[in-house]
Amino acid sequence: MDGARDGDARRELVQGLTKACSRHFGRAVRIDGLFRHSGGASRQTWGFDAIFDDGSVEKLVLRRDPPRAADAPPQSLENSLAIDRATEFAVMRAAGLHGVPAPQMLFIAQPGDGVGDGYVMRSVGGTAIARELLRAPRFEQARGKITTQLGTILATLHSVPLAALPKLRVGTAESVIATMRRALDVTGEPHPVFELALSWLERRMPPAPAAPGFVHGDFRTGNYLVDESGVTAILDWEIAHLGDPLEDLGWLCVKSWRFGAIDRPAGGFGSREELWDAYEAAGGARVDRDHARWWEILGTARWGVICMTQAWKHLSGAEESMELASIGRRAVETEFDLLELLG
Amino acid sequence: MAQDRPTAPELLDAISGFLRSEALPALEGIDARLAFQVKVALNSLAILGREWQRGPRADAEELQRLKALLGRDGDLPTLNAELCRQLRAGERDERDAALMDHLRATIAEKIAIANPRWR
Numbered sequence: 001m002d003g004a005r006d007g008d009a010r011r012e013l014v015q016g017l018t019k020a021c022s023r024h025f026g027r028a029v030r031i032d033g034l035f036r037h038s039g040g041a042s043r044q045t046w047g048f049d050a051i052f053d054d055g056s057v058e059k060l061v062l063r064r065d066p067p068r069a070a071d072a073p074p075q076s077l078e079n080s081l082a083i084d085r086a087t088e089f090a091v092m093r094a095a096g097l098h099g100v101p102a103p104q105m106l107f108i109a110q111p112g113d114g115v116g117d118g119y120v121m122r123s124v125g126g127t128a129i130a131r132e133l134l135r136a137p138r139f140e141q142a143r144g145k146i147t148t149q150l151g152t153i154l155a156t157l158h159s160v161p162l163a164a165l166p167k168l169r170v171g172t173a174e175s176v177i178a179t180m181r182r183a184l185d186v187t188g189e190p191h192p193v194f195e196l197a198l199s200w201l202e203r204r205m206p207p208a209p210a211a212p213g214f215v216h217g218d219f220r221t222g223n224y225l226v227d228e229s230g231v232t233a234i235l236d237w238e239i240a241h242l243g244d245p246l247e248d249l250g251w252l253c254v255k256s257w258r259f260g261a262i263d264r265p266a267g268g269f270g271s272r273e274e275l276w277d278a279y280e281a282a283g284g285a286r287v288d289r290d291h292a293r294w295w296e297i298l299g300t301a302r303w304g305v306i307c308m309t310q311a312w313k314h315l316s317g318a319e320e321s322m323e324l325a326s327i328g329r330r331a332v333e334t335e336f337d338l339l340e341l342l343g
Numbered sequence: 344m345a346q347d348r349p350t351a352p353e354l355l356d357a358i359s360g361f362l363r364s365e366a367l368p369a370l371e372g373i374d375a376r377l378a379f380q381v382k383v384a385l386n387s388l389a390i391l392g393r394e395w396q397r398g399p400r401a402d403a404e405e406l407q408r409l410k411a412l413l414g415r416d417g418d419l420p421t422l423n424a425e426l427c428r429q430l431r432a433g434e435r436d437e438r439d440a441a442l443m444d445h446l447r448a449t450i451a452e453k454i455a456i457a458n459p460r461w462r
Contacts, residue, residue, distance in 0.1 A: 038376045181431070190423035193446055195430035200437060262462070323380060326387045332453040333461050339450055342437050 009066075010034065013046070016115035017062065021050045024107045024120070028053055043238065047123060061103065063088075064118025081179065082238040083168065085109075089119040090166040091240045098160045100153060101233050124233040126225030130259040133226050134268050145230045147270025150219075150252065151278025153234060158245040158284060160214050170212050171241040173205050176298060180305045187312050193335040197301040200342050206291040212242040219248040220257040221267040249279065249287060250295025255337050256303050265296075297341050304334030352392050359388045393456045401452035408445045 014031050021029040030051045037045040046062040065085060083091065086108050096102035103121040133139050133146075177198050184194060217239030225233045253265040253272055261268035266275040276287040311328025313319045349357060362381050370378040402419060409422040417425070429435045435442050454461050 036376055038379045184427075190420065190427040192423060192426045192430055193450060195427045196437060196442075196446070199430055199433055203433075322387070323383050326383050329387070329390055329457045332450060332457045335450050336454045336461060339443075339447055343443060343447075 013062075013115055016109070016113045017048060017050075017120075020107070020109050020113040020115065020120065021060070025050070025052070025058075059123035060106070061121050061123050062109075062115065062118055063121070064109065064116040066116045081169070081171070081241075083240060085117045085119050087166050087168075088237050088240070091168070091237050092121070094164040094166075095157060095160055095234070095237070098156065098164065100157045100160070101231060102237075103233050103235075124225050126227040126232040128222055128225050128235065130221045130257070130268065133221070134259055134261050138228060139226065142226055142228055142230045143269055146226065147266045147274045148278040149231045150224075150267060150269075151275045151284070152282040153231060154216075154219065154245075154248055154252075155279045155282035155284030157216055157219075157234070158213055158248070162214060162242070165214060168214075168241050171215070171217075171243040171247075172208055172212075173201075173244060173295075173298070174208075176247075176302065177202055177205075180302060183305050183309050187308050189308065191304075191308070191331070191335070193338055194301055194304060197297070197338045197342060201294065201298050201301070204294060206244070206246070206288070206294055209244050213245045215241055215243045215245055215247050217241055217247070217251075219252050220254070221252075221259065221269075222257065244291075244295070245285070246287065246292050246295045247299075249275065249292045250297075251299040251302075253292075253296045254299040254303055256300070256333060297338070300334050300337050300341060304331045304338070307331035307334070352395050355388050355392045355395070359385055359392075362388075390457055393459070397452065397456055401456070405449050405452070408448060412441055412445050 014034055017031045017034075018029060021031065032049045032051055034046060034048040037047060044062075044064055044066055046064070048060055048062065050058040050060050052058075063085065089105055089108050092102045093105040096105065103124045106120045106122065108119045109115045109117070127133065133143070180194070180198060184191060216234065216237060218236050219234070223234070223236040224231050225235065252267050252275065255262060255265075258264060258268040264270055265272050272289075272292070276289070276292065280286060307327050307330045310324045311326075311331075314321050314325040315328075362385050367378060367381050367385075370381060406419050406422070409419070409426065410416060413422055413425055415422070415425075426435075437443060
């Protein structure tokens with residue numbers, strides 16, 4: 001992005017946030033310390049301070065899709081599974097009220113604010129940076145607790161009553177496989193290992209749950225905040241849907257989220273058994289071990305296909321981004337893992 | 344006609360050296376997002392360096408294996424598309440030892456280029 005345009009966009013964003021926050025808090029607000037969090041090319045996260053007349057300060061976070069140009073290319077296939085910001089806001093608020101650690105949700109931006117499709121929430125302490133969580137000495141105590149905490153949190157998350165949630169799409173095992181095949185066809189790059197894995201998975205598909213449950217959809221290391229005491233908030237709810245809750249337990253254990261701690265499947269922190277035990281102890285349904293493993297293998301293939309579709313966003317011209325382009329070369333990591341898992 | 348030096352890998356090294364010892368230190372502590380992007384760029388340049396060294400031979404060997412496996416002639420995209428069709432249709436699966444040997448050899452080369460530290 002060129003520097004001058006960047007500066008204009010930033011001034012516009014400060015103006016928009018000033019207007020939106022003043023309306024929400026019902027008094028004059030000054031916006032300061034605006035910075036963009038790394039990661040997330042299409043969906044942006046900005047931190048900022050709202051400063052009031054009496055000098056008090058609220059640390060806030062804006063999550064948004066930037067305003068799109070009228071002639072922008074259509075959204076990619078993978079984006080079509082994501083919920084919009086207003087729905088994400090409602091999902092996070094419902095989960096938080098039900099006892100899932102989530103940021104306190106404040107308000108949805110209005111179209112006239114000029115900040116795009118987004119919402120504002122209170123900032124939560126902690127970091128989501130996996131390599132830090134897995135290695136920094138200050139997280140030593142937290143590391144011992146995270147697996148149990150995540151299992152407990154997932155049990156709570158899966159018990160959020162559907163009536164408390166906005167309408168969400170149903171994503172079954174079958175539909176995930178179909179979506180992945182479609183994505184492979186769209187990119188047009190033949191990937192025998194993904195085809196092998198999807199056929200393998202299709203032949204061993206677990207039965208669908210009697211009624212679809214609430215699924216976070218992207219519950220993994222990197223998508224929750226941790227401080228010295230452990231997990232402080234679950235983030236990145238944009239793939240939330242209804243389906244088989246085992247999907248979340250499997251996804252968390254995909255090797256790609258262990259960030260090198262490959263002998264600790266539960267997000268790089270503990271064993272699968274510790275995770276499943278904590279989940280069951282906190283009131284989650286009994287975990288069928290084979291089915292949880294099935295979802296882990298599906299998740300491995302799914303991350304590989306997502307790597308391809310991320311690169312495709314750049315290659316198709318939908319979103320120019322070196323970062324997205326480079327993710328394409330990560331797909332092979334999951335091909336390597338799949339051959340170990342299937343062979 | 345051969346290009347003048349620097350060769351492609353030498354030029355990649357020069358760009359990486361600049362990004363690592365000049366651009367990155369100037370950005371660290373100033374703009375975390377841009378510093379991260381420079382690290383992404385460095386990683387991609389390293390991939391290109393390895394691809395330059397190993398890519399042509401890896402592709403040639405993959406093509407030979409595919410021709411033997413499928414018993415027909417063609418280029419890499421065509422033969423890989425045919426293998427994918429067979430796998431999706433269930434005409435081959437993980438019990439096919441020749442298939443699995445081919446895939447292991449192919450992925451071993453791909454990962455050696457894309458991320459040799461992956462295990």
